[in-house]
Amino acid sequence: MKFILPTLALLASAASAFAPARPSFGLSSSTTTALNGVLSKETGMSSMDPAVIDRYNALPYPKDQILAEYVWADAVGNTRSKTRTLPAAKAESVDSLPSWNFDGSSTDQAPGDDSEVILKPQRIFKDPFRPRSDGVDNILVMCDTYTPAGDPLPTNSRAKAMESFKGKDDEEVWFGCEQEFTLFNLDEKTPLGWPEGGMPSRPQGPY
Numbered sequence: 001m002k003f004i005l006p007t008l009a010l011l012a013s014a015a016s017a018f019a020p021a022r023p024s025f026g027l028s029s030s031t032t033t034a035l036n037g038v039l040s041k042e043t044g045m046s047s048m049d050p051a052v053i054d055r056y057n058a059l060p061y062p063k064d065q066i067l068a069e070y071v072w073a074d075a076v077g078n079t080r081s082k083t084r085t086l087p088a089a090k091a092e093s094v095d096s097l098p099s100w101n102f103d104g105s106s107t108d109q110a111p112g113d114d115s116e117v118i119l120k121p122q123r124i125f126k127d128p129f130r131p132r133s134d135g136v137d138n139i140l141v142m143c144d145t146y147t148p149a150g151d152p153l154p155t156n157s158r159a160k161a162m163e164s165f166k167g168k169d170d171e172e173v174w175f176g177c178e179q180e181f182t183l184f185n186l187d188e189k190t191p192l193g194w195p196e197g198g199m200p201s202r203p204q205g206p207y
Contacts, residue, residue, distance in 0.1 A: 057130070064088050067130060067138040070100055070119050072145055075108035075155050091139050097121040100143075109145060109153055117153065119143040 061067075066088045071081040082102065090096050104110025104117035120143055127138035145153045152159035165173075183192040190196050 061132060061134065061136070063134055063136055066091050066136060067127065068097070068141050069127060069139070070141045070143050072119055072143045073155065080107055088136055091124065094121050094124050097141060109155060116148050118146040118148060120146055122158065
């Protein structure tokens with residue numbers, strides 16, 4: 001349990017900002033505390049309390065164990081992840097990490113009657129969200145998604161990119177950054193040179 005609960009730390013800070021205050025209704029502090037305990041148990045509100053998360057994060061880790069957060073992209077490009085406990089020796093290289101699986105029907109990546117999707121680790125990074133003080137690093141594991149038969153899912157764009165790169169060892173990949181700026185009139189709503197309240201009829205190019 002103590003290895004799974006720290007994953008809530010990523011959500012605790014944001015969630016606590018939206019958690020409603022628990023009213024006392026004029027009850028004594030001891031009664032209010034008891035009711036809050038019931039509320040926490042029944043609603044899961046305690047999991048949103050940063051103090052609770054901090055207490056679990058402070059639990060000691062076995063030095064020979066790490067938390068590995070497997071991360072992948074779902075059918076619409078959103079980030080999904082889940083955590084497992086692994087021997088620290090497994091984190092020495094991506095090749096030593098085991099594959100994992102998940103229910104692809106919950107991420108629109110597989111039908112309900114054949115929902116298993118395989119996660120294949122591709123890259124390891126130190127986990128900045130769950131630092132440790134014992135000199136051992138938890139890790140984030142970037143994964144590709146495959147069918148149990150070993151075929152990349154249609155949403156696995158990285159596998160398609162790797163196919164394109166094969167046999168092109170003499171080529172280099174270039175990445176370009178493009179920044180776009182728009183100048184506005186003093187009304188702060190109309191782009192400079194555009195008619196007020198409308199877009200120009202001429203095709204894009206002169207602006």
